[in-house]
Amino acid sequence: MADISIRQVYKSYGRTEVVHGVDLDIHDGEFLVILGPSGCGKSTLLRMIAGLEAISAGDILIAAKRVNDLEPRQRGCAMVFQNYALYPHMSVAENIGYALKVAGIAKAERLRRIATVAATVGLGDFLDRLPAHLSGGQRQRVAMARAMIREPQVFLFDEPLSNLDAQLRVQMRIEIRRLHRRLATTSVFVTHDQIEAMTLADRLVVMNGGTIEQVGTPSEVYHRPASRFVGSFIGSPAMNFLAATIARPGIATIRAGHAIAFAETDFTAPPGTQVEIGIRPEDLIVTSPGTPDAIEMQVEFQEELGAGRLVHGRFAEQDFIVQLPAGHKPVASLSLFVLAPAQAVHVFDAQTGRSCRAAACSTGPA
Amino acid sequence: MEHHAQFRTRWLVALLLAPQVLLVFTFFYWPAGAALFWAFTLEQPWGGGNAFVGFDNFTSLFADSFYWASVGRTIVFALASSCLAMGMALVLALFCDRQLRGYAYYRTALIWPYAVAAPAAAVAFRYVFAPEAGVFAGLNAMYPGLWNPAMSGTDAMIMIIIAYSWKFISYNFIFFLAGLQAIPRSLIEAAAMDGSGVLRRMRDIQLPLLTPTVFFLLVINITDSFVDSFGIIDITTEGGPAKATNLMVYKIYFDGFKGLDYSGAAAQSIVLMVLVMALTFVQFRYVERKIHYK
Numbered sequence: 053m054a055d056i057s058i059r060q061v062y063k064s065y066g067r068t069e070v071v072h073g074v075d076l077d078i079h080d081g082e083f084l085v086i087l088g089p090s091g092c093g094k095s096t097l098l099r100m101i102a103g104l105e106a107i108s109a110g111d112i113l114i115a116a117k118r119v120n121d122l123e124p125r126q127r128g129c130a131m132v133f134q135n136y137a138l139y140p141h142m143s144v145a146e147n148i149g150y151a152l153k154v155a156g157i158a159k160a161e162r163l164r165r166i167a168t169v170a171a172t173v174g175l176g177d178f179l180d181r182l183p184a185h186l187s188g189g190q191r192q193r194v195a196m197a198r199a200m201i202r203e204p205q206v207f208l209f210d211e212p213l214s215n216l217d218a219q220l221r222v223q224m225r226i227e228i229r230r231l232h233r234r235l236a237t238t239s240v241f242v243t244h245d246q247i248e249a250m251t252l253a254d255r256l257v258v259m260n261g262g263t264i265e266q267v268g269t270p271s272e273v274y275h276r277p278a279s280r281f282v283g284s285f286i287g288s289p290a291m292n293f294l295a296a297t298i299a300r301p302g303i304a305t306i307r308a309g310h311a312i313a314f315a316e317t318d319f320t321a322p323p324g325t326q327v328e329i330g331i332r333p334e335d336l337i338v339t340s341p342g343t344p345d346a347i348e349m350q351v352e353f354q355e356e357l358g359a360g361r362l363v364h365g366r367f368a369e370q371d372f373i374v375q376l377p378a379g380h381k382p383v384a385s386l387s388l389f390v391l392a393p394a395q396a397v398h399v400f401d402a403q404t405g406r407s408c409r410a411a412a413c414s415t416g417p418a
Numbered sequence: 419m420e421h422h423a424q425f426r427t428r429w430l431v432a433l434l435l436a437p438q439v440l441l442v443f444t445f446f447y448w449p450a451g452a453a454l455f456w457a458f459t460l461e462q463p464w465g466g467g468n469a470f471v472g473f474d475n476f477t478s479l480f481a482d483s484f485y486w487a488s489v490g491r492t493i494v495f496a497l498a499s500s501c502l503a504m505g506m507a508l509v510l511a512l513f514c515d516r517q518l519r520g521y522a523y524y525r526t527a528l529i530w531p532y533a534v535a536a537p538a539a540a541v542a543f544r545y546v547f548a549p550e551a552g553v554f555a556g557l558n559a560m561y562p563g564l565w566n567p568a569m570s571g572t573d574a575m576i577m578i579i580i581a582y583s584w585k586f587i588s589y590n591f592i593f594f595l596a597g598l599q600a601i602p603r604s605l606i607e608a609a610a611m612d613g614s615g616v617l618r619r620m621r622d623i624q625l626p627l628l629t630p631t632v633f634f635l636l637v638i639n640i641t642d643s644f645v646d647s648f649g650i651i652d653i654t655t656e657g658g659p660a661k662a663t664n665l666m667v668y669k670i671y672f673d674g675f676k677g678l679d680y681s682g683a684a685a686q687s688i689v690l691m692v693l694v695m696a697l698t699f700v701q702f703r704y705v706e707r708k709i710h711y712k
């Protein structure tokens with residue numbers, strides 16, 4: 053049990069800086085997910101917490117103790133690797149019990165704890181097998197058991213599910229969540245998969261280009277993206293963006309001449325500001341032709357999702373996607389009229405990419 | 419092996435293979451065939467006629483205590499030089515794999531000795547181990563008679579073992595380093611997270627995963643020590659003192675070309691050949707198949 057404090061942490065390889073001053077507080081017992089595209093520095097940050105990468109500048113504290121100069125084994129973290137990193141020459145039991153063996157725990161005690169942990173993850177019948185004779189999901193479980201047996205202060209997960217097939221990934225996600233509910237150990241989970249991130253996280257950290265874009269609950273990050281990047285990265289299909297200019301509080305004008313209303317209490321920007329309007333495809337409502345200020349979209353093609361239908365097309369010389377609810381009949385016409393409810397419109401500064409959300413509501417990094 | 423290019427014309431296949439086949443035949447099968455023939459006949463020292471004697475050459479060889487002494491020395495040499503060359507190479511490779519400061523330079527420099535011809539290395543070591551010069555002159559001044567490979571058989575054996583191993587450290591180093599670098603980094607990291615220190619990781623993770631390399635090198639080292647030691651011995655000790663370094667391969671040369679006992683030397687060659695073949699068989703049969711982890 054421990055909280056983690058990351059203060060102004062930088063990481064450089066030679067002259068290339070890959071993590072640019074990250075500040076983050078991870079609370080005791082929370083499940084924190086770091087989400088970002090590949091190369092955003094999320095794994096590097098995790099490995100710096102683990103002690104597998106040196107910290108170039110700044111401090112990392114685990115349980116209020118500065119760990120910068122501590123070896124991985126002194127930090128009380130256990131890690132689950134992307135490729136599982138099971139010792140191929142050791143049986144499942146030996147893999148799980150290796151940490152205890154290194155710690156010099158007596159064999160009888162070791163075997164007892166191996167059996168307990170293996171039973172927890174459903175590996176009781178596989179203790180004598182070599183990793184090569186296990187399926188992907190079983191290997192994943194061994195990796196989890198190996199991390200659990202040490203009863204660490206912190207669990208670190210480095211994209212542990214990305215090598216599994218879709219069905220198994222969902223199953224393992226649920227098991228990880230269940231495990232966390234039971235053990236309530238502080239966990240940091242790195243992934244590039246937004247569904248994984250949304251479903252697992254108590255709090256979500258979105259990283260891009262070596263900096264934190266936003267920290268918040270999955271709901272906050274989804275409903276109140278702090279930047280254009282967060283808006284575009286989270287949500288599938290991706291958010292629609294339209295270049296616009298603020299006409300007056302609560303109204304933005306798209307170049308094509310359309311006006312779009314937004315919640316003026318939420319977003320503040322002086323008239324004349326160049327902005328980007330973000331609207332999620334699922335927030336758009338189909339309306340009848342001729343409705344004032346309706347967006348008239350040129351339909352190109354449609355995708356059937358079963359639980360809904362995606363209409364791809366163009367509006368104001370940009371790609372535009374609308375998600376129709378299930379049961380909606382296919383669009384037969386060449387154009388589709390949609391309305392964006394003011395509450396569902398996001399406004400981002402075109403220059404900085406940051407949200408124009410009023411400071412009081414901001415959930416961006418401190 | 420379902421996909422291989424098919425040549426339409428057999429003569430083209432024959433033509434392309436001919437140079438290699440010719441080389442192999444001239445330099446391997448022909449001499450080996452001649453040795454086999456001589457081993458079962460009695461050759462005149464100055465040529466001219468021979469008589470078939472069956473296994474007589476072998477019977478007298480195996481009854482010869484000098485021969486068995488040579489076999490014993492060869493085993494000592496093979497084990498000692500293999501252990502030394504592999505042990506040193508492993509330590510150096512483990513250090514290089516840790517990527518300590520300047521490892522790139524060591525790595526390159528450590529490969530060079532393999533390019534040095536054995537007799538050239540032997541000449542160098544004759545000076546290094548000379549009792550009247552260098553390090554050993556100093557030691558001999560302090561403890562008279564401590565080191566003299568020209569007088570002491572043990573000293574001579576130590577000298578050829580070191581001189582021979584020196585060259586093979588390079589060879590083994592390349593294989594060990596490649597083997598170590600083939601171990602996924604994440605395994606080492608996982609062990610580090612499990613609380614294992616540097617030495618413990620070497621013992622528990624790196625060495626066990628290196629077993630295929632170790633066995634491969636062990637067979638290669640022993641096999642090569644049977645035949646490749648000739649250059650070193652010929653330059654440094656010539657089998658002496660008092661036959662203390664008269665290994666099997668050197669005895670073949672000595673009995674054959676100095677003693678002009680072609681038939682006896684041929685029989686010894688056959689025995690050595692069978693030994694090397696047996697080790698190669700072990701290599702292919704067991705080592706290549708077993709001890710591989712997925």
